[in-house]
Amino acid sequence: MLHDPARAFMPYPEVPVPHAPSGPLAGLRFGVKDLFDVAGLPTSGGQPFMLAMSGVKTRTAPTVQRLLDAGAAFAGKTVTDELAFSMNGSNAHFGAPVNGAAPDRISGGSSSGSAAAVSHGLVDFALGTDTGGSVRAPASHCGLVGLRPTHGRVSLEGALDLAPSLDTCGWFTRDVPLFARVADVLLGDDARPLPSRIRLLRPTDVWGLLAPEVAEALAPVAAQAEALFGAAAPVEAAFESFDAMYWHFRHIQGREAWMTDGDFIRRFAPPLGPGVAERFAWSSRVGDDQVAAAAAFRVRFRAHLAALLGDDGVLLMPTMPDVAPLRSDTEAALEDYRNAAIRMLCLSGLSGFPQLSLPFASRLGAPLGIGLLAPPGRDRSLVALAERWAAARAG
Amino acid sequence: MLHDPARAFMPYPEVPVPHAPSGPLAGLRFGVKDLFDVAGLPTSGGQPFMLAMSGVKTRTAPTVQRLLDAGAAFAGKTVTDELAFSMNGSNAHFGAPVNGAAPDRISGGSSSGSAAAVSHGLVDFALGTDTGGSVRAPASHCGLVGLRPTHGRVSLEGALDLAPSLDTCGWFTRDVPLFARVADVLLGDDARPLPSRIRLLRPTDVWGLLAPEVAEALAPVAAQAEALFGAAAPVEAAFESFDAMYWHFRHIQGREAWMTDGDFIRRFAPPLGPGVAERFAWSSRVGDDQVAAAAAFRVRFRAHLAALLGDDGVLLMPTMPDVAPLRSDTEAALEDYRNAAIRMLCLSGLSGFPQLSLPFASRLGAPLGIGLLAPPGRDRSLVALAERWAAARAG
Incomplete structure (x- = not known):
């Protein structure tokens, strides 16, 4: 019998970690x-x-x-x-x-x-x-x-x-x-919150990455959002191309991951798990020119997305390309899925803008998130939008 | 650059571990x-x-x-x-x-x-x-x-x-x-040391497990021992058969290993490395009848070996079937090698009698140990034999 059927926790010894006796999160x-x-x-x-x-x-x-x-x-x-x-x-x-x-x-x-x-x-x-x-x-x-x-x-x-x-x-x-x-x-309060009337935007290029059956599974819940926040205007969110976004993201991530862990990996040559070992090896080979190009691209992409969103624009978009892969899938299949996922995940990653995923859809009996992406600093406002959306769904 | 090219040490934080300022092992x-x-x-x-x-x-x-x-x-x-x-x-x-x-x-x-x-x-x-x-x-x-x-x-x-x-x-x-x-x-001193004149024994059945080229590599050093301690009398050290010894050993080891770690493995289902996972899975299936038979066998084998050695008998025998396998060998090849090795290692394991391995031979440019196995409690005497042997080799 597993002590933790979720396999969620590290089995560290129990130590006292004091918390305040009362407060906004008391009891949690x-x-x-x-x-x-x-x-x-x-x-x-x-x-x-x-x-x-x-x-x-x-x-x-x-x-x-x-x-x-x-x-x-x-x-x-x-x-x-x-x-x-x-x-x-x-x-x-x-x-x-x-x-x-x-x-x-x-x-x-x-x-x-x-x-x-x-x-x-x-x-x-x-x-x-x-x-x-x-x-x-x-x-x-x-x-x-x-x-x-x-x-x-x-x-x-x-x-x-x-x-x-x-x-x-x-x-x-x-x-x-x-x-x-x-x-x-x-989060506390946003210094510059979203206005009460947002401008909902539908990044058609991101939605275009989805297989038809995934888009179909998300359509009703996207329609809910439009009913609540107003019809979503179609926009193109990606810059240059999804391939460009993907590679620039990976070059930044790879270089920084190698700067973070490369010395550790070189010193100890730890046996790394499947996929992880290959990704670090790849990261060690990212070139300075690739990093420089990615940094320049990120500045331009951030400006592009900031202009697109202004102070009131919010992207309504899928979080992931599909429901979770099966545990029985091969490492290669997972890698393919990961590479597809990065194409939509990197909008928030490259821009640094906040993105919320909401568990409002499903497919094949498994959850499928839908998300909202806002201009920087509007994190609490984004959560407030989700509160309205969730309340509307409940009501 | 690896911090530890031998990959020998766990990278724990440095902590003070006090030792006596002087003593028989000072400076080591x-x-x-x-x-x-x-x-x-x-x-x-x-x-x-x-x-x-x-x-x-x-x-x-x-x-x-x-x-x-x-x-x-x-x-x-x-x-x-x-x-x-x-x-x-x-x-x-x-x-x-x-x-x-x-x-x-x-x-x-x-x-x-x-x-x-x-x-x-x-x-x-x-x-x-x-x-x-x-x-x-x-x-x-x-x-x-x-x-x-x-x-x-x-x-x-x-x-x-x-x-x-x-x-x-x-x-x-x-x-x-x-x-x-x-x-x-x-060890300190033996309560019952070996006599100054031991009876060197050559377990021909154990030597018979070796490939000819391995026996050949050990022959000169075995001859040294005979020159020093007296001609080795041929004996049969195994009991019933090497297969019987092998399986009884594995049944005891497997059952006890599962009693030691089975609860941990059931509770946490830790990802175990290749070979280790399979051995524990095998161990979990060792039956009570197999364990009982192995326990009875061990008593008889110990009596057999004790009778063979008496108070002065010492087995001169190879430690392992050959030099170390290559790092590039497959897990399956290593498992085969391990199973061959257990056949000669289990004499000491099943009996509980002491066995010393000495680095006095080589083959293919790699070390090959030769060993001495003594009656129980003669550990320090066994080391004393090695001191005489090493001195003779040096002189």
């Missing part, structure tokens, strides 16, 4: 992706050598502390894909957290344990990180609400990096009202 | 297989979940403490094959320690990191454990002196078990004189 329990330091425990990054080197941390990451100070109780560290460099929801050393909404399908990653813990109801919410989709992908796959905030909005101090100019701190809940409660603590 | 540095507790560090058993669960130990295993009290300095924990249930010298999570005497060949295991550390000269000696050959195999493969002591002679308190009725604590050095210095500390 949360999990923390094992990239964040929690005093009294090690931080593994899902990598055995990193775990061995970690020692016991003496400080708690500020974002975790903020949740404790708001009265939430720490329930445990959750399994992360190895060094967070994967979207497969599987760790060669610490196992594959189980998708609570579709157990025969991958949970997605790298915030796999956090998504598994929330989707199984083991915790009320859980912290994750999103560099290339590591909150949005598992949120879509596991039927959860998940946000990739504006880059820099939620502190990643005291957390292991993957690619710092892309890394963000997000979280998962099963429903929107609770998501909003956590948002009040982690 | 030693490594400790990561099955033994050392205060201030975790104990992984080469398994990431075990590492995560370990926490930081507060007590040092008595055998390690004995070495510290004798003035030796702790140099670090060494990589063990996963849960010590392997002889391949490779850990899917922590890498493959490098054989310092034959880098293209496996180090052997499960005391792989200890053998690698000593064979590279990174430490003077290192602690290992031997259940089915985990000291003798890497000693033979890496050109080291290694002892499997009489079962129970050297304390395994504060160390992770594999199969308690078979587990023993041994150590490695590069030469016999230093081996004897450590023996004085860890």
Whole structure:
């Protein structure tokens, strides 16, 4: 009998992690992706050598502390894909957290344990990180609400990096009202909120990436959003081409991942899991010219998307190309799926703009997320839109 | 650039591990297989979940403490094959320690990191454990002196078990004189030493397991022993058949290994490395009737071997079937080699009698151990024989 059928948690010893006796999150329990330091425990990054080197941390990451100070109780560290460099929801050393909404399908990653813990109801919410989709992908796959905030909005101090100019701190809940409660603590108010009347936009190029049956599964819920927020004007969100976006994103991510972990990998030559090893090897070969071109592209893309959205534009778009792949799929099939996913995930990644995934659709009996992408800094406003949408669905 | 080209050590944080300022082992540095507790560090058993669960130990295993009290300095924990249930010298999570005497060949295991550390000269000696050959195999493969002591002679308190009725604590050095210095500390004197004139015995059935070219490589050094200790009388050491010995050994080892680790494996379903996973799965299916038959057989075999050796008989025998397999060999080839090795290693394993491996031969440019097996409790006497033999070779 598994102690944790969700395979969500790292089996660290129990240590006291004090939290405030009252506060806006009192009574809630949360999990923390094992990239964040929690005093009294090690931080593994899902990598055995990193775990061995970690020692016991003496400080708690500020974002975790903020949740404790708001009265939430720490329930445990959750399994992360190895060094967070994967979207497969599987760790060669610490196992594959189980998708609570579709157990025969991958949970997605790298915030796999956090998504598994929330989707199984083991915790009320859980912290994750999103560099290339590591909150949005598992949120879509596991039927959860998940946000990739504006880059820099939620502190990643005291957390292991993957690619710092892309890394963000997000979280998962099963429903929107609770998501909003956590948002009040982690986001506070927007300095420049969205106006009460937004301009809903439909990036036809992104929707065009979907297979017809996936677009069909999302159509009714997209229609709900239009009924609520107004008809979505068609726009082209991508810049140059999805291939250009994909490669520039990967060059930035790869170079930064190698700057983060390359020294560790060269020093210890740790046995890395399937896919992870290949991605780091690829990352080590990204060239300076590719990085320079990607940096220049990112500036132009950000300006393009900022102009497109203005102060009131919100993209209504699918989070992922489809429901989660089956656990039985091959590593090659997962890699293909990942490469397709990056094409739509990289809009938020490259721009740094916030994107929310909402568990409002399904296909083949498995969850399928739909998302909203807003101008930078409108994170809390984005959550407020989701609150209205969820209320309309409930009503 | 690897921090540790031998890949011998676990990368734990440096912690102070005090040792006596003087003593019989002053000035020596030693490594400790990561099955033994050392205060201030975790104990992984080469398994990431075990590492995560370990926490930081507060007590040092008595055998390690004995070495510290004798003035030796702790140099670090060494990589063990996963849960010590392997002889391949490779850990899917922590890498493959490098054989310092034959880098293209496996180090052997499960005391792989200890053998690698000593064979590279990174430490003077290192602690290992031997259940089915985990000291003798890497000693033979890496050109080291290694002892499997009489079962129970050297304390395994504060160390992770594999199969308690078979587990023993041994150590490695590069030469016999230093081996004897450590023996004085860890063994002390024998209560019933071997007489000054031993009766050297040649187990022709064990020698018959060797390929002709291996027997040929060992012949000159066996002749040295005969010149020194007297002509070896031919005997049959095995009981019933090598197949019977092999299966009874494996049934005891498998049942005990499953009793030790089965609950952990059932609870956490940890991803186990190649070979290790299959062996535990096999172990879980060993039947009560097989265990009972093996226990009865062991009693009879022990009586048979005790009668054969009396108080003065010492078997002169090969440690392993051949030099270490190549690192490039397949898992299946390694499994075949392991199964052949168990046939000769299990004499000491099933009887609990001490066996010493000496690095006095080679083949194909790689080390090949030759061994002595004595009646129980004659461990220090066995080392004394090796001292005479080594001195004769030097002189």
